[in-house]
Amino acid sequence: MVWNHPxxxxxxxHLTWHVPRTLNLAAMRHAARIFLGTHDFRAxxxxxxxxxxxxxxxxxxxxxxRRGPLLTFVIEGNGFLYKMxxxxxxxxxxxxxxxxxxxxxxxxxxxxxxRTAGMTAPAHGLVLWRVRYAPAKRRGVTPAAAPDARRPxxx
Numbered sequence: 001m002v003w004n005h006p007x008x009x010x011x012x013x014h015l016t017w018h019v020p021r022t023l024n025l026a027a028m029r030h031a032a033r034i035f036l037g038t039h040d041f042r043a044x045x046x047x048x049x050x051x052x053x054x055x056x057x058x059x060x061x062x063x064x065x066r067r068g069p070l071l072t073f074v075i076e077g078n079g080f081l082y083k084m085x086x087x088x089x090x091x092x093x094x095x096x097x098x099x100x101x102x103x104x105x106x107x108x109x110x111x112x113x114x115r116t117a118g119m120t121a122p123a124h125g126l127v128l129w130r131v132r133y134a135p136a137k138r139r140g141v142t143p144a145a146a147p148d149a150r151r152p153x154x155x
Contacts, residue, residue, distance in 0.1 A: 001125035002093065005069035016070065016125045023096030025066055031095050031102045032062040034109065035075075035088060042112035044088055045081035046120065055081060055112070064092065074129075083120055091118030 003009050003016040004023050012018075042055040061076035073089045091108070094100050100108075100118060108117045 001127075002071040002073075002089075002121075003069055004066075004071055009069075012070075014124055017093075017122050019093055019097075021097055023071070023093065024098065025064060025071070025096065027102075028064045028092045028096040031105050032064055032073075032092060034102060034105050035059050035062040039109055040112050041081055041084055041109075043108050043114055043117045044084050044091070045114065046083040046087070047114065048082050052081070057081065057084070062088070086121045086123065086126060087114075087117055090121040093121065094118040 001012075001016045002023075003012050003018045004020075005018075006020050008018040008020070009016070036059050038056060038058040040055045041057050042052065045052065045055060057077050057079050059075060059077040061074055063074045065072045065074065073085075073092070075085050075088060091100065091105065095102070095105065095118070
């Protein structure tokens, strides 16, 4: 989450990233759509010191929501790379500050080079909201009849 106001909120200082300059929310929302779909997100991951075999991910949602000075970035997809969401948010904030254009974002995504992307947003304010898995598919077992994974099976 981003606190976008000239004055920081002391109650939010550990929960949000304070960006005092006014962000262009319309431009950020428009640019967030560039991330939708299946792409190689190599330019939006941090180097973990090992070669990355597969950086292709599919984003189904990339929204920027505002409630007063509080911006919430909602990113949904089939998987995420190391620091990928933080890199996307940092890059969108730089776009909102006028340092990048939507064309730059498309070029960065196509480059597959982390050095070309924007900054990585700080970790405070990053929240894993929900994880959804596809229903279990077992031969001959419907999800309603599947054993409850929270309780041990009786023998």
